[in-house]
Amino acid sequence: MSALLEIRHLSIGYRTDGGLLRAVDDVSLxxxxxxxxxxxxxxxxxxxxxxxxxTRLLPSPPAEMLGGAILFEGRDLLNATTQELQAxxxxxxxxxxxxPATSLNPVYTVGTQLLEAIHLHTPHxxxxxxxxxxxxxxxxxxxxPAQRLRAYPHELSGGMKxxxxxxxxxAAQPKLLIADEPTTALDVTIQVQILQxxxxxxxxxxxxxxxxxxxxxxxxxxxxxxxxxxxxRLVEFGPRDVVLRQPTHPYTRHLLQSVPAxxxxxxx
Amino acid sequence: MADPRLLELRDVTVTFxxxxxxxxxxxxxxxxxxxxxxxxxxxxxxxxxxxxxxxxxxxAKVAAALLKPSSGEVWFEGERLSxxxxxxxRQMRRRWQLIFQDPANALNPxxxxxxxxxxxxxxxxxxxTVADRRNTVAALLDKVGLAETFADRxxxxxxxxxxxxxxxxxxLAVQPRLLICxxxxxxxxxxxxxxxxxxxxxxxxxxxxxxxxxxxxxxxxxxMAHRVAVMYLGAVVEVASxxxxxxxxxxxxxxxxxxxxxxxxSAQGVAGGEAPSALHLSxxxxxxxxxxxxxxxxxxxxxxxxxxxxxxEPALRLAPPSVGLAQGSASPRLVACHxxx
Numbered sequence: 001m002s003a004l005l006e007i008r009h010l011s012i013g014y015r016t017d018g019g020l021l022r023a024v025d026d027v028s029l030x031x032x033x034x035x036x037x038x039x040x041x042x043x044x045x046x047x048x049x050x051x052x053x054x055t056r057l058l059p060s061p062p063a064e065m066l067g068g069a070i071l072f073e074g075r076d077l078l079n080a081t082t083q084e085l086q087a088x089x090x091x092x093x094x095x096x097x098x099x100p101a102t103s104l105n106p107v108y109t110v111g112t113q114l115l116e117a118i119h120l121h122t123p124h125x126x127x128x129x130x131x132x133x134x135x136x137x138x139x140x141x142x143x144x145p146a147q148r149l150r151a152y153p154h155e156l157s158g159g160m161k162x163x164x165x166x167x168x169x170x171a172a173q174p175k176l177l178i179a180d181e182p183t184t185a186l187d188v189t190i191q192v193q194i195l196q197x198x199x200x201x202x203x204x205x206x207x208x209x210x211x212x213x214x215x216x217x218x219x220x221x222x223x224x225x226x227x228x229x230x231x232x233r234l235v236e237f238g239p240r241d242v243v244l245r246q247p248t249h250p251y252t253r254h255l256l257q258s259v260p261a262x263x264x265x266x267x268x
Numbered sequence: 269m270a271d272p273r274l275l276e277l278r279d280v281t282v283t284f285x286x287x288x289x290x291x292x293x294x295x296x297x298x299x300x301x302x303x304x305x306x307x308x309x310x311x312x313x314x315x316x317x318x319x320x321x322x323x324x325x326x327x328a329k330v331a332a333a334l335l336k337p338s339s340g341e342v343w344f345e346g347e348r349l350s351x352x353x354x355x356x357x358r359q360m361r362r363r364w365q366l367i368f369q370d371p372a373n374a375l376n377p378x379x380x381x382x383x384x385x386x387x388x389x390x391x392x393x394x395x396x397t398v399a400d401r402r403n404t405v406a407a408l409l410d411k412v413g414l415a416e417t418f419a420d421r422x423x424x425x426x427x428x429x430x431x432x433x434x435x436x437x438x439x440l441a442v443q444p445r446l447l448i449c450x451x452x453x454x455x456x457x458x459x460x461x462x463x464x465x466x467x468x469x470x471x472x473x474x475x476x477x478x479x480x481x482x483x484x485x486x487x488x489x490x491x492m493a494h495r496v497a498v499m500y501l502g503a504v505v506e507v508a509s510x511x512x513x514x515x516x517x518x519x520x521x522x523x524x525x526x527x528x529x530x531x532x533x534s535a536q537g538v539a540g541g542e543a544p545s546a547l548h549l550s551x552x553x554x555x556x557x558x559x560x561x562x563x564x565x566x567x568x569x570x571x572x573x574x575x576x577x578x579x580x581e582p583a584l585r586l587a588p589p590s591v592g593l594a595q596g597s598a599s600p601r602l603v604a605c606h607x608x609x
Contacts, residue, residue, distance in 0.1 A: 042457040157542055187319035187543075188484065192528045192536050199533060214458060221533040258462040260491035262530070264514040 038223030094169030111149030121172030315493025
């Protein structure tokens with residue numbers, strides 16, 4: 001099992017008036033090809049900083065890479081040129097964020113935004129590009145895909161917007177998808193639909209997934225291995241069942257115990 | 269002896285005008301809340317769950333007399349609020365208080381914690397001397413687990429959890445009987461949220477408070493509520509004791525909600541469809557478009573919310589009752605569904 005993404009001793013700081021804030025502190029983790037790594041932590045634990053840092057999306061300043069390496073297919077992205085990074089962002093590594101409403105531009109149609117991704121990262125042009133856009137929307141389970149190309153984001157529900165985001169993310173057939181709380185803004189029944197979709201896309205495209213969430217239930221559903229972050233440090237990392245059933249770090253245990261128990265659902 | 273029903277909503281409907289076109293003409297009415305009957309008994313927690321846009325918050329505003337229902341009545345301790353105005357209503361208002369989702373927005377950034385907690389005392393003329401007020405603030409802070417030293421801080425100097433404690437202390441200042449909590453932990457981290465639920469349960473025991481606890485998070489509702497009402501597109505589709513509801517969800521929508529929230533992905537069916545817009549409610553049952561059981565009758569007739577009994581005993585699994593909650597009022601399960609016996 002080869003590692004698609006390997007993060008080695010990565011430290012990231014934010015320059016603030018009060019000095020340097022270590023948002024990510026000596027974190028090492030690997031995402032094997034075709035697998036899902038779940039990353040759990042509370043707000044401010046550094047999970048989103050880590051997610052953005054993978055393709056160097058953090059604005060610098062204030063962010064500063066303090067050390068370590070981010071190896072994607074063996075190449076260190078910390079030494080990559082801007083041009084190389086631009087090909088990787090949205091090309092080999094796709095992103096889906098929490099709030100689909102703010103990820104889409106409200107003044108352009110779904111089609112325009114999807115075609116932009118297609119033009120940037122694929123050879124499809126003209127009618128072929130439009131056809132590919134319809135194909136992508138079909139894949140993400142969008143009803144009436146051809147009509148939806150002309151829709152504006154505000155005409156779509158939250159779940160449908162997130163489907164569009166997923167269509168854009170997989171347009172270039174990436175190898176790795178980084179999903180940062182992709183269903184947090186959605187209702188629970190829609191959440192299930194998006195997770196099922198993620199799982200299906202992962203199978204079809206043999207995607208690897210770095211899945212960031214504060215919700216243990218979702219991580220348990222999707223992840224092969226789980227990392228737990230606390231104030232910038234990765235305090236626990238291991239196979240899902242080990243982290244969830246036999247956590248070794250007290251913070252992991254604390255987080256797991258913070259989930260209100262529903263005694264009638266959870267048997268012995 | 270007062271009515272055991274503290275808060276009662278009778279046939280409450282709230283409609284909002286829908287404006288469209290270049291002149292913003294009223295193009296129709298949307299029923300945000302549709303003929304809802306609910307009551308909260310003294311000392312009880314009623315949980316209200318449902319997805320975004322189902323009318324939970326509108327219902328909370330009606331219950332708090334911040335919004336007049338378009339039709340129907342709101343009763344509090346045997347008095348009809350919908351008939352009250354002016355100073356009489358203002359006097360009543362101290363019997364219930366609201367806790368909102370985001371404590372950062374619920375506190376005035378320029379008020380110290382002391383000023384925030386004193387304000388309702390002054391408005392309701394419960395303030396005494398300066399020394400009295402000082403003692404009251406200290407006692408309230410103590411109730412919510414904060415030291416008196418917090419009194420002179422500003423909201424910006426507090427964490428999210430501490431702010432929510434201040435909001436709760438301020439609500440308790442006027443000695444209410446009912447707290448209407450609208451997503452009280454949704455903006456907090458998991459571990460802080462857990463502490464907040466613990467505090468609310470603890471306060472309920474000590475102060476004999478009642479709660480209308482509104483949340484989209486089924487876990488927190490399960491750990492807080494004696495009874496749960498499930499809303500879908502403005503209407504209550506099921507009400508049952510928390511244990512009965514979580515053991516055997518009987519309305520197909522309740523079933524879908526619980527399965528979505530608690531079952532692993534592999535156990536989910538082919539979940540299709542989204543809630544239609546409340547603007548275009550179809551005839552008959554409002555859930556029928558997503559319902560696996562839907563038949564012709566569900567198109568023809570709207571099901572009434574009536575007592576129903578699942579044909580099997582709910583005690584399928586041995587499990588302890590919810591942590592330290594008093595027994596909820598024995599109430600029948602009400603379900604609005606043609607297909608469930």
